[in-house]
Amino acid sequence: MPVTKSAKGLQGTVDLKLDLRSPPETAKTLQIKDSSFSDGQGTPVSSESLGYDKTKGITGFQTLVHLVKSNIGTGILGLPLAVKNAGILMGPLSVLAIGFIACHCMHILVRCAQRFCHRLNKPFMDYGDTMMHGLEASPNVWLQNHARWGRHIVTFFLIVTQLGFCCVYVVFLADNLKQVVEAVNSTTNNCHDNNTVLLTPTMDSRLYMLAFTPVLMLLVLVQNLRILTVFSMLANISMVVSLVIIAQYITQGIPDPNQLPLIASWKTYPLFFGTAISSFESIGMILPLENKMKDSRRFPAILSLGMSIVTALYVCIGTLGYLRFGSGIKASITLNLPNCWLYQSVKLLYIFGIMCTYALLFYVPAKIVIPFAISQVSKRWALPVDLSIRFAMVCLTCILAILIPRLDLVISLVGSVSGSALALIIPPLLEITTYYSEGMNPLTIAKDALISILGFVGFVVGTYEALENLIQSKDPHTFSNSTIFIQ
Numbered sequence: 001m002p003v004t005k006s007a008k009g010l011q012g013t014v015d016l017k018l019d020l021r022s023p024p025e026t027a028k029t030l031q032i033k034d035s036s037f038s039d040g041q042g043t044p045v046s047s048e049s050l051g052y053d054k055t056k057g058i059t060g061f062q063t064l065v066h067l068v069k070s071n072i073g074t075g076i077l078g079l080p081l082a083v084k085n086a087g088i089l090m091g092p093l094s095v096l097a098i099g100f101i102a103c104h105c106m107h108i109l110v111r112c113a114q115r116f117c118h119r120l121n122k123p124f125m126d127y128g129d130t131m132m133h134g135l136e137a138s139p140n141v142w143l144q145n146h147a148r149w150g151r152h153i154v155t156f157f158l159i160v161t162q163l164g165f166c167c168v169y170v171v172f173l174a175d176n177l178k179q180v181v182e183a184v185n186s187t188t189n190n191c192h193d194n195n196t197v198l199l200t201p202t203m204d205s206r207l208y209m210l211a212f213t214p215v216l217m218l219l220v221l222v223q224n225l226r227i228l229t230v231f232s233m234l235a236n237i238s239m240v241v242s243l244v245i246i247a248q249y250i251t252q253g254i255p256d257p258n259q260l261p262l263i264a265s266w267k268t269y270p271l272f273f274g275t276a277i278s279s280f281e282s283i284g285m286i287l288p289l290e291n292k293m294k295d296s297r298r299f300p301a302i303l304s305l306g307m308s309i310v311t312a313l314y315v316c317i318g319t320l321g322y323l324r325f326g327s328g329i330k331a332s333i334t335l336n337l338p339n340c341w342l343y344q345s346v347k348l349l350y351i352f353g354i355m356c357t358y359a360l361l362f363y364v365p366a367k368i369v370i371p372f373a374i375s376q377v378s379k380r381w382a383l384p385v386d387l388s389i390r391f392a393m394v395c396l397t398c399i400l401a402i403l404i405p406r407l408d409l410v411i412s413l414v415g416s417v418s419g420s421a422l423a424l425i426i427p428p429l430l431e432i433t434t435y436y437s438e439g440m441n442p443l444t445i446a447k448d449a450l451i452s453i454l455g456f457v458g459f460v461v462g463t464y465e466a467l468e469n470l471i472q473s474k475d476p477h478t479f480s481n482s483t484i485f486i487q
Contacts, residue, residue, distance in 0.1 A: 067306035075279030080321025099311030164414035170401035174208035278415025416462030424455025
């Protein structure tokens with residue numbers, strides 16, 4: 001069966017209309033649609049979900065809303081621990097620096113894509129295509145001959161990002177549900193007198209992960225983008241409500257910060273880097289949003305405004321969360337909330353939101369892997385292969401989560417591996433290959449090289465430190481992820 005080449009990469013997600021009653025016909029109707037793409041966390045977004053018709057485009061305000069929304073995920077919940085790993089002074093300053101550099105790299109990607117759209121007379125260029133054409137424009141013959149590998153590399157890292165965050169979500173679900181269940185007998189309606197809580201021991205957190213597996217398998221069977229859009233809306237509502245409740249709590253009763261280190265140990269800083277860069281992982285949705293705007297000339301200004309809002313929010317939540325809980329901050333700030341039903345409901349809301357988001361994250365890699373696999377088998381095996389791959393991918397994310405049950409290390413690994421490559425390493429190199437033959441300022445080349453080198457150092461050192469911490473953890477599943485906040 002011929003499969004249409006994914007010229008849209010991951011942002012222009014393959015829209016596979018899979019009809020379970022007629023798999024042979026499904027195998028013939030693969031096509032790429034510009035009306036669907038993925039947001040920064042890999043969530044598929046369609047024109048229906050954005051609330052506009054494709055031919056009309058979206059306003060600047062709508063673009064700003066979706067830009068901010070795509071950045072606000074589970075990463076923000078891990079930023080207080082990231083600030084602890086960097087220090088109360090170094091942490092916020094580093095978040096500001098990473099936010100500025102990430103925004104600059106997004107602008108680079110937009111400029112390069114616009115350059116190739118104008119040169120090749122194309123209406124839209126996604127991340128993978130931009131990388132491929134950038135290598136073709138390089139003066140190096142070897143890079144020109146292997147330009148297609150650029151698109152493959154970008155697609156690979158985007159898939160790693162989606163499945164990596166699926167692993168993060170599995171660990172998050174298990175840790176938060178375990179804490180709610182263990183504290184249910186002592187949970188009260190009084191959120192002020194939250195004294196020491198004696199937990200009722202339950203099963204290991206890894207068993208909770210196994211328990212979620214069949215539920216997640218059922219969720220990934222939903223393949224209709226309109227239904228997934230409803231999941232996205234419900235997830236967004238639950239997360240916004242939860243963040244508001246968290247924000248009002250951490251601003252109350254902040255203790256004396258003099259005991260907190262201004263600069264933490266250099267050995268823990270790579271863990272900060274991985275968590276922080278994973279929080280800014282929205283570069284995958286920049287080009288699709290720019291393409292959907294009515295007036296794309298305003299997009300650079302909106303991008304700067306949106307990333308400024310996101311960075312400011314990250315600095316506030318990360319700093320206030322660390323100030324509020326100090327050295328006792330957990331891998332997710334939800335695990336530090338008091339033992340009363342108001343704040344336990346925050347965990348339950350986030351559990352619901354994350355379960356919905358898991359199906360959305362899963363949509364993108366599934367639409368890349370499954371069509372290729374189906375094309376290799378006969379028509380009567382199309383449906384069994386489709387379902388088998390879906391279940392196998394869910395099992396893979398759950399197995400990886402069980403093997404790495406520390407939420408902070410999973411987030412840091414995902415950020416260090418894929419976040420560094422997509423957000424920091426590739427865009428500056430892309431600018432060099434795109435404009436070098438036309439003549440570039442040596443300072444611009446030096447700047448791009450410096451950003452890519454810093455990103456590569458973060459990639460190597462962050463990955464190494466996360467793996468080393470994992471190996472040295474004798475009993476990782478009893479790490480602070482699963483302990484309750486004690487007032």
